[in-house]
Amino acid sequence: MCSCETSCAASGTGTPHTVSAHPEQGWALLCDGSIRFDDSGELLPDGSVVPPRRVPTDRLAVAA
Numbered sequence: 001m002c003s004c005e006t007s008c009a010a011s012g013t014g015t016p017h018t019v020s021a022h023p024e025q026g027w028a029l030l031c032d033g034s035i036r037f038d039d040s041g042e043l044l045p046d047g048s049v050v051p052p053r054r055v056p057t058d059r060l061a062v063a064a
Contacts, residue, residue, distance in 0.1 A: 016030040016031045016032040016034060017030065017031050018030060018031075018036075019031050023038070026038040026039070032045065033045035037052070039052040039054075040052045040053045040054075
């Protein structure tokens with residue numbers, strides 16, 4: 001799906017770039033057809049889901 005002159009996967013970085021960002025809604029469309037959510041989860045073009053990578057609450061910083 002990537003319409004780049006050189007495929008993102010072949011570019012060495014292997015990281016798809018953002019095609020359309022909607023930060024007010026919390027998601028962005030990537031050039032490979034994936035949707036990346038602000039909580040770090042993803043919905044892939046084949047319908048599979050990458051769950052968000054969450055930090056355990058005991059490791060979060062607490063304001064004093």
